[in-house]
Amino acid sequence: MNQQVSAGIISTGSFLPEKVLSNEDLEKMVETSSEWICSRTGIRERRIAEKDISASDLAVRAAERALERSGLSADQLDLIIVATITPDMFFPSTACIVQDRIGARKAAAFDISAACTGFVYGLTIAEQFIKLKTYRYVLVVGVEVLSKIVDWSDRNTCILFGDGAGAAIVGPVQPGKGIQYSHLRADGSGGDLLKVPAGGSKIPCSRDSLENGLHFLKMSGKDIFKFAVKVMEDSTRDAMEACALKVTDIDLLIPHQANLRIIHSGAKRLNLPPEKVWINIDRFGNISAASIPVALDEAVTSGKVREDSLVVLLGFGAGLTWGVNVLRW
Numbered sequence: 001m002n003q004q005v006s007a008g009i010i011s012t013g014s015f016l017p018e019k020v021l022s023n024e025d026l027e028k029m030v031e032t033s034s035e036w037i038c039s040r041t042g043i044r045e046r047r048i049a050e051k052d053i054s055a056s057d058l059a060v061r062a063a064e065r066a067l068e069r070s071g072l073s074a075d076q077l078d079l080i081i082v083a084t085i086t087p088d089m090f091f092p093s094t095a096c097i098v099q100d101r102i103g104a105r106k107a108a109a110f111d112i113s114a115a116c117t118g119f120v121y122g123l124t125i126a127e128q129f130i131k132l133k134t135y136r137y138v139l140v141v142g143v144e145v146l147s148k149i150v151d152w153s154d155r156n157t158c159i160l161f162g163d164g165a166g167a168a169i170v171g172p173v174q175p176g177k178g179i180q181y182s183h184l185r186a187d188g189s190g191g192d193l194l195k196v197p198a199g200g201s202k203i204p205c206s207r208d209s210l211e212n213g214l215h216f217l218k219m220s221g222k223d224i225f226k227f228a229v230k231v232m233e234d235s236t237r238d239a240m241e242a243c244a245l246k247v248t249d250i251d252l253l254i255p256h257q258a259n260l261r262i263i264h265s266g267a268k269r270l271n272l273p274p275e276k277v278w279i280n281i282d283r284f285g286n287i288s289a290a291s292i293p294v295a296l297d298e299a300v301t302s303g304k305v306r307e308d309s310l311v312v313l314l315g316f317g318a319g320l321t322w323g324v325n326v327l328r329w
């Protein structure tokens, strides 16, 4: 009989490029002010990868840190999932490139595209494989090099995004620990709110698409904002109800870091005090799929997440997609 096991995060790791782009730097690039950016988004600076750095370079560094802390060898990994909207290329998958570079010779590998919800999607997929005992150890990476798809002349978007990678090794844990609940959702009717129109099979790369800037990220900020605040409240409440827990039981909420005002509005609606909500958007901006695993790694390594902590990961973003993981550490 194939009895289920509990799946949980065994270790985390992250990697951020060294180069800092401050709001003051942006003032010299587009018509904006540090004051506007801080008050409307909460972002003070973001990390930007060097020109010759791609998603796999950042992913490998984060993955190696997570592997080192897990005490496992790369050979013990059964599967690698990379969540990204800025892969090295269409194919091969960035996960296959990571698999080769870290020497995970026995692992399967694939990418997933769920934008800022990517890590929550990836963790939930890993959970299924482990619970069913198909695989024992899964590496989940969220990585983005958004600086390469941002239009650096568009002040509406270029101030928001950054680059980075976060990783987690997921595996079997003691009963009662690990992932207690996961929930993934999508609403493709909102796909136009946040997208890169060209470069795929709908609008292949052409002189026209390049001249019209269709390879850059386009966003309807206000609509995304409303969607995000609603999702943050509704998904957290639904998840707590499904776990027969209360919002007050949460030790740490790690929301996707898209805008400080989104996080504050969501936390206020949930009545969560500031010390129960992780915030790093001031230092890294929005790093899409890397946002949650980078924040989780910070929370774990700083000692904020302890044995038995109830941690909620909450993602939302393009697709539209959203999702939640509830973990007992």
Ligand SMILES: CC(C)(COP(=O)(O)OP(=O)(O)OC[C@H]1O[C@@H](n2cnc3c(N)ncnc32)[C@H](O)[C@@H]1OP(=O)(O)O)[C@@H](O)C(=O)NCCC(=O)NCCS
Residues within 6 Å of the ligand: 031, 032, 033, 036, 037, 040, 041, 116, 155, 156, 157, 159, 194, 219, 221, 222, 224, 225, 228, 258, 259, 286, 316, 317, 318
């Ligand atoms: C993008 C966002 C910060 C804009 O904030 P906002 O308060 O909605 O601002 P608005 O879009 O109403 O713009 C207000 C004004 O500021 C201007 N503005 C926009 N970007 C600016 C900038 N960087 N500097 C100065 N002014 C700016 C606008 O042009 C507009 O001017 P106008 O009134 O003369 O047209 C906000 O909507 C947001 O964060 N949305 C969510 C985005 C997001 O999270 N995306 C990723 C999801 S995973």
